[in-house]
Amino acid sequence: MPDFAEPLARLITEFKRLPGIGQKSAQRIAFHVLRASREDAEHLAQALYDVKDKLGLCRVCNNISDSDLCQYCRDSGRDQKLLCVVEEPHNIVGIEVTRQFSGVYHVLHGALSPLRGIGPEQLKIKSLVERIGQGAIEEVIVATNPNVEGEATAIYISKLLKPLGIKVTRIAMGIPVGSDLEFADEVTMWKAIEGRREI
Amino acid sequence: MPDFAEPLARLITEFKRLPGIGQKSAQRIAFHVLRASREDAEHLAQALYDVKDKLGLCRVCNNISDSDLCQYCRDSGRDQKLLCVVEEPHNIVGIEVTRQFSGVYHVLHGALSPLRGIGPEQLKIKSLVERIGQGAIEEVIVATNPNVEGEATAIYISKLLKPLGIKVTRIAMGIPVGSDLEFADEVTMWKAIEGRREI
Numbered sequence: 001m002p003d004f005a006e007p008l009a010r011l012i013t014e015f016k017r018l019p020g021i022g023q024k025s026a027q028r029i030a031f032h033v034l035r036a037s038r039e040d041a042e043h044l045a046q047a048l049y050d051v052k053d054k055l056g057l058c059r060v061c062n063n064i065s066d067s068d069l070c071q072y073c074r075d076s077g078r079d080q081k082l083l084c085v086v087e088e089p090h091n092i093v094g095i096e097v098t099r100q101f102s103g104v105y106h107v108l109h110g111a112l113s114p115l116r117g118i119g120p121e122q123l124k125i126k127s128l129v130e131r132i133g134q135g136a137i138e139e140v141i142v143a144t145n146p147n148v149e150g151e152a153t154a155i156y157i158s159k160l161l162k163p164l165g166i167k168v169t170r171i172a173m174g175i176p177v178g179s180d181l182e183f184a185d186e187v188t189m190w191k192a193i194e195g196r197r198e199i
Numbered sequence: 200m201p202d203f204a205e206p207l208a209r210l211i212t213e214f215k216r217l218p219g220i221g222q223k224s225a226q227r228i229a230f231h232v233l234r235a236s237r238e239d240a241e242h243l244a245q246a247l248y249d250v251k252d253k254l255g256l257c258r259v260c261n262n263i264s265d266s267d268l269c270q271y272c273r274d275s276g277r278d279q280k281l282l283c284v285v286e287e288p289h290n291i292v293g294i295e296v297t298r299q300f301s302g303v304y305h306v307l308h309g310a311l312s313p314l315r316g317i318g319p320e321q322l323k324i325k326s327l328v329e330r331i332g333q334g335a336i337e338e339v340i341v342a343t344n345p346n347v348e349g350e351a352t353a354i355y356i357s358k359l360l361k362p363l364g365i366k367v368t369r370i371a372m373g374i375p376v377g378s379d380l381e382f383a384d385e386v387t388m389w390k391a392i393e394g395r396r397e398i
Contacts, residue, residue, distance in 0.1 A: 003270045003295075004263075004292075005254055005263055005264050005265040005266075005269070005270070006253075006265050007246065007249040007250045007252075007253045007254055007265055008250055008254060008263060008265075010246045010249065011243075011246040011247065011249070011250045013246075014242055014243040014246045015243070017239070017243075018228045018231060018232075018243075019227055019228060019231050020224055020227060020228070021228075025219055027289065027292060028218055028219060028289075029217045029218060029219070029220075030250065031287075031288065031289040032217060032218050033217075033247060033250055033251075034250055034251075034254065034263060034288075038251040038252075040216070041247045041248065041250065041251045042247075042248070042251075043213055044210075044213040044214070044216075044217075044244075044247055045243075045244035045245075045247040045248055046244075047206065047209045047210040047212075047213045048210065048232060048240045048241075048243055048244040048247075049240065049241075049244055050206040050209065050210070051206045051207055051210045051229065051232055051233055051240065052232075052237040052240045052241075053206075053237075054205075054206045055204055055206055055207060055233065064203075064204055064207060064233060065204050066204040066205055066206055066207075067204075070204070071202045071204070088230075089230065089233075090226065090227075090230040093203075093226060096202075
């Protein structure tokens with residue numbers, strides 16, 4: 001690795017710690033910052049501080065929010081009877097871009113993982129049950145990840161909520177739209193056949 | 200685009216302004232920052248400030264430096280008779296990783312471009328001529344980019360320095376090592392044939 005002046009080397013190291021940024025990208029970005037105005041660098045630095053200082057969790061759904069209630073919980077136009085449970089706040093983004101879901105959310109901030117010592121107490125499950133207890137919600141869609149931990153979490157939530165008379169559903173697993181059957185792994189293929197629907 | 204809380208949206212926008220970072224990467228990085236400790240975010244923010252505040256140009260070669268002389272000009276082990284001219288400080292990185300070049304550098308901070316109003320006065324060419332005038336340098340390798348502007352700059356420098364009795368050379372252009380002849384464009388192929396060497 002060539003020697004860089006210390007502040008430049010440090011900026012490269014810091015960028016490399018971000019996801020998806022390797023040595024070459026980090027160098028490229030650092031040299032870009034070097035060429036950019038001080039004002040531009042300040043804006044990025046200030047945005048970093050603000051994200052750490054001005055954001056908290058929504059009192060109702062635990063989504064990231066800059067106020068007491070997040071934008072979805074504040075929005076009276078959303079269907080308060082339909083609740084979607086996700087693992088992380090960024091999962092909401094993936095659902096919102098579809099523009100099809102009009103319900104509200106609940107963020108667990110993780111998934112059950114006995115191996116990593118994450119049990120129900122470490123997740124926002126208690127507040128989920130309390131929300132259901134208030135009686136407005138009719139259906140809970142569990143949109144945790146389609147892996148072992150996400151599945152375990154979905155089953156746990158389902159067992160917890162069904163006795164409360166709530167409809168609990170799981171997002172469909174199957175072949176991604178636009179892909180080729182040839183590339184589907186066997187588990188996905190089986191889920192696709194198992195989850196078949198009449199046409 | 201889904202709504203993000205304002206500080207998060209602003210951080211995503213700032214990351215998107217960096218080279219090679221699109222919407223998805225910016226979101227991924229911003230959510231990473233959100234999950235990381237405040238200390239980690241501070242380190243990156245501070246590194247951004249330091250790069251703008253603590254770095255200047257080397258008095259001799261115009262490379263980025265945190266002191267009066269850059270690490271290459273300070274290094275007495277380097278060959279002061281061999282000077283490599285580059286367009287930008289980051290071009291030095293690409294040469295240093297080869298670990299083969301032991302001379303010193305001169306950074307022009309750009310290339311001649313009449314269309315963009317960049318003439319010799321806008322580049323660090325005067326200080327290059329002054330350096331040559333001091334008499335220690337025997338060969339100047341012009342490592343400007345192999346495009347129209349870089350070529351024009353190389354020819355300009357060559358015409359300027361040759362009357363001073365300096366050997367001026369240009370980096371070789373040809374087929375990249377490890378690539379396939381099939382993918383070489385016609386200009387590169389011609390440069391490769393023109394620049395052929397006896398084996």
